[in-house]
Amino acid sequence: MDFLNTVQFEGKxxxxxxxxxxxxxxxxxxxxxxxxxxxxxxxxxxxxxxxxIMDLKGSFEIGKRxxxxxxxxxxxxxxxxxxxxxxxxxxxxxxxxxxxxxxFFFVRKYQGDSASKVFASFIKEYPxxxxxxxxxxxLKDESLSFLSVQxxxxxAKALKRIHQFKSDIEYIIKETLDTDGPNxxxxxxxxxxxxxxxxxxxxxxSDAAVSVKCVLDxxxxxxxxxxxxxxxxxxxxxxxxxxxxxxxRKCDNCGRxxxxxxxxxxYCGRVAYDKNQKSCKDFAAMDKYSDKLSRNAAKxxxxxxxxxxxxxxxxxxxxFPRSEYELWKENAKKLIEAFxxxxxxxxQFDKAIQIPGK
Numbered sequence: 001m002d003f004l005n006t007v008q009f010e011g012k013x014x015x016x017x018x019x020x021x022x023x024x025x026x027x028x029x030x031x032x033x034x035x036x037x038x039x040x041x042x043x044x045x046x047x048x049x050x051x052x053i054m055d056l057k058g059s060f061e062i063g064k065r066x067x068x069x070x071x072x073x074x075x076x077x078x079x080x081x082x083x084x085x086x087x088x089x090x091x092x093x094x095x096x097x098x099x100x101x102x103x104f105f106f107v108r109k110y111q112g113d114s115a116s117k118v119f120a121s122f123i124k125e126y127p128x129x130x131x132x133x134x135x136x137x138x139l140k141d142e143s144l145s146f147l148s149v150q151x152x153x154x155x156a157k158a159l160k161r162i163h164q165f166k167s168d169i170e171y172i173i174k175e176t177l178d179t180d181g182p183n184x185x186x187x188x189x190x191x192x193x194x195x196x197x198x199x200x201x202x203x204x205x206s207d208a209a210v211s212v213k214c215v216l217d218x219x220x221x222x223x224x225x226x227x228x229x230x231x232x233x234x235x236x237x238x239x240x241x242x243x244x245x246x247x248x249r250k251c252d253n254c255g256r257x258x259x260x261x262x263x264x265x266x267y268c269g270r271v272a273y274d275k276n277q278k279s280c281k282d283f284a285a286m287d288k289y290s291d292k293l294s295r296n297a298a299k300x301x302x303x304x305x306x307x308x309x310x311x312x313x314x315x316x317x318x319x320f321p322r323s324e325y326e327l328w329k330e331n332a333k334k335l336i337e338a339f340x341x342x343x344x345x346x347x348q349f350d351k352a353i354q355i356p357g358k
Contacts (some may be wrong), residue, residue: 006213006224006225006226007030007097007224007225007226007233007236007237008222008223008224008225009027009237009240010222011027012026012027012246012259013025013026013027014026014027014028014029014030014237015224016093016096016097017224018096018097018100018101023092023093023096025093026258026259027237027240027241027246027259028237028241028246028248028257028258028259029093029237030093030094030097030230030233030234030237031169031173031234031237031238031257032256032257032258032259033091033093033094034094034162034165034166034169034230034234035166035169035170035256035257036091036256036270037087037088037091037094037166039159039162039163039166040163042084042087042159043156043159043160043163045080045083045084046080046152046153046155046156046159047156049076049077049079049080049152050149050152050153050156052076053073053076053077053145053148053149053152054149056071056072056073056145059140059141059142060140060141061137061138061139061140061141062074062118062132062133062136062137062138062139062140062141062144063133063137063138065141066129066133066137073141073144073145073148073149074118074119074122074141074144074145074147074148075122075126075129076148076152077119077122077123077147077148077149077151077152078122078123078125078126078127079126079127080152080155081102081103081123081126081151081155082126082127084099084102084155085099085100087099090271094230097230097233098158098162098230101228102151102154102155102158103120103123103124103151105228106150106151106154107119107120110147113143113147114143115143115144115146115147116147118132118136118139118144119144119147119148119151121135121136122144158230161231162230162231165203165231165234165235168199168202168203169234169235169238171199172195172199172203172238173238173248173257175191175194175195176188176191176192176195176242177191177238177241177242177246177247177248178247178248178249178250178257179247179248179249179260179263180249180250188242188245188247189245192242203231203235206229206231206232206235206236207232207235207236209227209228209229209232210225210226210227210229210232210233210236211225211226211227212224212225212226213225213226241259246259247260248260249265249266251266251267251268251270251280252266252267252280253267253268253280253283254268254270254280256268256270258270267279267280267281267283268280268281269281295339295340297346298336298339298340298346298349299336301349301350301353302332302333302336302353305332305353305354305355306329306332308355309325309328309329309355310325312355313325324356328353328355328356331352332352332353335349335352335353336349
């Protein structure tokens with residue numbers, strides 16, 4: 001049975017099947033990965049590569065052309081594909097369902113063309129092509145060059161579509177599933193109807209690109225959904241989340257959407273930007289601990305000063321009247337609250353609660 005690009009849902013988990021291998025993620029991983037990815041550099045790379053390939057003229061034997069790889073359309077296409085895959089090292093869902101599958105989907109459209117087999121070999125063997133050159137080096141490369149540019153152009157089209165989808169789905173999520181969104185006070189089952197009709201129609205039709213199949217998971221049949229269109233799978237994912245009222249929110253640390261474990265969850269489990277591979281949850285815990293230490297240090301400083309001030313009042317009442325001490329203490333408590341609220345810095349707090357000298 002073909003497991004390629006099959007997605008299943010169960011509660012707050014989803015199962016991604018790629019060539020029989022099962023990956024398990026929290027529901028929403030396809031959407032979150034699309035939102036997290038910067039698509040513009042990939043689009044620019046595809047456009048630049050396709051233009052470079054189209055500039056290459058002439059007909060050569062494959063072996064002769066590969067004597068100068070930088071002038072070879074299929075080498076440039078294979079190198080682009082390698083960069084394409086590398087872009088999703090931190091987004092495995094997009095690698096499994098999109099970039100790693102694109103050559104397969106593309107070649108299948110041209111499977112009647114003998115050059116498609118050679119093109120698939122170049123993609124697979126990059127950057128060493130000894131086997132392909134040994135088998136096909138004497139062939140002319142017109143068809144292979146055509147497939148090379150068509151592949152990069154098709155990748156550019158797919159990337160542009162996902163880039164547009166990213167903008168649309170972010171708006172849809174904000175209006176329907178975001179616990180802090182503009183419609184958060186509206187019952188979730190009514191939020192979707194508030195979206196612009198043209199936006200709803202635009203992606204509701206994507207269901208036509210999804211086929212339903214029965215797959216076997218742990219010796220029990222369950223429903224899976226298959227599509228070569230990553231946007232269609234992502235919108236299907238959204239529909240599942242919406243129907244099952246699976247709300248999302250933005251992480252208080254990195255500002256990216258995630259599926260909260262509970263209504264109290266404020267931080268995602270992603271690796272935080274420039275944070276030495278620690279997750280947002282790790283840094284949230286560290287920040288809370290540091291904040292607690294800082295507050296405790298402020299209160300400790302206040303107690304030390306208050307004890308010292310009180311002792312001076314006892315030893316030299318004429319120089320340190322108790323009435324002034326009581327006013328100082330009342331003001332210091334207000335300053336503690338201001339410090340905890342972030343209205344003043346630790347340095348300002350320290351300076352403000354100095355014991356007045358006589």
